[in-house]
Amino acid sequence: MSSILFIPLLPLIGFLINGLSFPKLSNPVAGIIGTIPPLAAFALSLQLFLQFDGNTQIVPLLDWISVGELSIPIAFQIDQLSLLMLLIITGVGTLIHVYSSAYMSHDEGFGKFFAFLNLFVFFMLLLVMGSGFVTLFIGWEGVGLCSYLLIGFWNKKNSYGDAARKAFIMNRIGDLGFLIGIFLLFQEFGTATYQEVFEAIKAGNGSNLGLIAFCLFIGAMGKSAQIPLFTWLPDAMAGPTPVSALIHAATMVTAGIYMVIRANVLFEMSPEVLHFVGWIGLATALLGAAIGLFQNDIKKVLAYSTVSQLGYMFMGLGASAYTASFFHVMTHAFFKALLFLGAGSVIHAMSDEQDIRKMGGLKSQLPITYITFLLGTIAIAGIPPFAGFFSKDEILAHLYHHDIVMWALAIVGSALTSFYMFRVFIVTFHGDFRGTQHQADHLHESPIAMTLPLIVLAVLSVIGGIINLPAFVGGNEFLAHWLNPILPEGSHEALEVHFASLEFLAPLAAAFIPAIFAIQLYGSKKAVPAADAEISGIQKIIYDKFYIDEAYNFLFVKPIQFLSQFFYSFIDFLIIDLLVESTGKFVKSSSNELRKLQSGNIGFYIFMMVAAIAIILAWTLKSWIF
Incomplete structure (x- = not known):
């Protein structure tokens, strides 16, 4: 059990040491501290793999939420699928860490970079080791955060920050669908733990399985860059090259594939959704390959090849070829x-x-x-x-x-x-x-x-x-x-x-x-x-990615920016700010007028006192007479 806990814990420790010590540590020391945790995690994962007896092992950690009949445990699940993912993440991740120690050696943010890499590996390990959809979702959101931090690592250029925000926002769109799917699981089964959900499905329970599978796949579309939520992945090339390797090969983009394979019991009961998965994968594979034809940025070509290869994996899933799809996940890594x-x-x-x-x-x-x-x-x-x-x-x-x-x-x-x-x-x-x-x-x-x-x-x-x-x-x-x-x-x-x-x-x-x-x-x-050289015609259309980014900008970004400007100019400025400022100005002006009554002249004070007494007496006499 201790070795299982140490697998994700080691990268987290590496993150804390480099994160809290930056920039006090020298680059070689920070590189060693950052590289040893994934290497040790790989050794522990390999040991688990070699000693695995074929029986799923559940390692409970804590009861995160327990209210009435609702219980959300946080636990690790070690089985055939999670073991292979552990080897991929820690093995390839270690090689990327070693590579980064030289590639980033002259970067002023060296220690911070390794801290973020370790955090990325930690959340990906949490994602694949979780025993339920809630733990998976925590890791899912964590790798989304780390992608934002690493894509925008060189944040002195606005374009890099824009790419990081684009990745973060487009993934949040998919994550909304994923979150709705998890809520539906709780509504339908009262739990989101893999074993309990899948046993209930096998027993014939559940009436909204197609909707749940569809919502979960929306999350996979965002994380694994499928149409229409794929445009963030090529722009993610703004980050340092080791980040691109980590995102495209060992972590993040394969999370959607992993989730569908993990939930194969659910998806097999939803053939229409599987059919949709396959055709989305095909469309993405063809589009990614077509755009890659005329790209001249070496990293952009590889990025679109990733989009295309992920499409092939989803095509395999659509045909219920889970082993073939996971096989391609491994070789693609x-x-x-x-x-x-x-x-x-x-x-x-x-x-x-x-x-x-x-x-x-x-x-x-x-x-x-x-x-x-x-x-x-x-x-x-x-x-x-x-x-x-x-x-x-x-x-x-x-x-x-x-x-x-x-x-x-x-x-x-x-x-x-x-x-x-x-x-x-x-x-x-x-x-x-x-x-x-x-x-x-x-x-x-x-x-x-x-x-x-x-x-x-x-x-x-x-x-x-x-x-x-x-x-x-x-x-x-x-x-x-x-x-x-x-x-x-x-x-x-x-x-x-x-x-x-x-x-x-x-x-x-x-x-x-x-x-x-x-x-x-x-x-x-x-x-x-x-x-x-100038390009034109169909070549320019393909080179410009079929103007998909421009279409998204016109259909979604510009209208949202317009609404934001409207709410700022009219609602926020003219109504809210004007109302608040007017109230303040009224109080201020009233105070200034009342302050004039405090002149400091004793005669004026006596006059005001006599006048007040006269008014009170007049009011009293009026009430007696009438």
């Missing part, structure tokens, strides 16, 4: 963390330049970054035998048997992914160098603290597919068997795929053909546009 940290290595070498049109020819100067970025690109493109091939193609295989139209459109999205990722790779690392002379003079490979995490993640991106290697290629489907106890019956059934079949060959073609086309196209110097 490996290659997406690798790609973001690789992008950070490039940005570090290029003196903070992020425009790929101003790069090129970095292959020889950054050999480790080059090789590891290539491996990550191959993995996300779905080329065998890399990890992304097995996880994404398992989702596609389930879609093939679930909805052939959805499968065909998903193949299109996969082809787009392969094309834009190889475009980024070729334009960044091949061809002639297109930067400034100053950048050329300072090109260098990143230090070992940055390249070591790249190497580890590259290895995982290559061999990660063995976690759930399918039987038709000689695997034992470890992940499917591991998750079997917590998933509905039939969701883990093995698919028979023939090598000569359309469902096997189409994903391969979608991975290889666009990659070859991108290599040939952007291998030519003429295909790489100048940094100041």
Whole structure:
């Protein structure tokens, strides 16, 4: 039990030490204090994983609220799903902490940055370890807060602060739906604890399951950046690159996927909602891939690839392919963390330049970054035998048997992914160098603290597919068997795929053909546009994200700003302020007039006293006479 408690407690301790000691601690000391907690938490998580006997373990902490029949306990639940999430969060999180110790070494907010990273890991651990939706929601809100703090970490630029607020507000929209779903759970079952809710559902209780599932999914749409609540994620690139890796790979955006998998009993009883989940995922996958085609900011391309890959995970969930979706969560954590940290290595070498049109020819100067970025690109493109091939193609295989139209459109999205990722790779690392002379003079490979995490993640991106290697290629489907106890019956059934079949060959073609086309196209110097080149037509529409941000600004932001200005100018200023100020002015003027009566002249006082007595006597005589 103590080891379970220490897993989230260690990052919290790291946060408190660095947070309270900043800026007294030196950067190396702050880095060590910040990195040891997630590393120790990973060791404890690995020990729990190796010793797990297959039985769910509940660790009660406290009764948070107990009023009448309402009881809200705070407890941890250790089972097959939470154990895997613990390994992902602490394992990848530790590598990001190590990387950050070098990447942020010259930043004046170094200690504060590590404090926020530790707090982020703490809340994500709380999210996945909770035994009910309330504990999950506390962690859910915590990672939202940490994303705000880290996205806007470099807050001297207004645009960074705007990006942080955008992420915070758009997540609050989704969180409102999530909160309503939790309230409905209490109304329907009197509890929000996983075991009690799911047992009641299995027993046939509950009449509003579809509505509850829909509300919970609204929360997942916000946290996991699905249409229409996805626009915050690309803007989150304003934060330091390690933050991008942490948000996109190890924490936060996978929280929505985790929640739906955790609540699979509820969602399986709501087929209409699952259908909606799948199509939202498809639309998001296609939109993210399309926008990524023409982006020139290396981090923005990776951000839209995350939006797209999350869409694939939700497509898998819509087809009840929970194992396949979680498999992709794991492999995506490996290659997406690798790609973001690789992008950070490039940005570090290029003196903070992020425009790929101003790069090129970095292959020889950054050999480790080059090789590891290539491996990550191959993995996300779905080329065998890399990890992304097995996880994404398992989702596609389930879609093939679930909805052939959805499968065909998903193949299109996969082809787009392969094309834009190889475009980024070729334009960044091949061809002639297109930067400034100053950048050329300072090109260098990143230090070992940055390249070591790249190497580890590259290895995982290559061999990660063995976690759930399918039987038709000689695997034992470890992940499917591991998750079997917590998933509905039939969701883990093995698919028979023939090598000569359309469902096997189409994903391969979608991975290889666009990659070859991108290599040939952007291998030519003429295909790489100048940094100041004008774009028009459909390319500009896609580059400008189909003007979705502008539409949101017109439909929601501007009207709200107008109403705010109206309430300020009319209600607040003209009515409230005027009423309060008028009252004050009346009292003040009345006081000034009354003060004139206090002249200090004794004769005046005697006169006023005699006059008052005369008035009183006159009033008395009047009452006697009449």
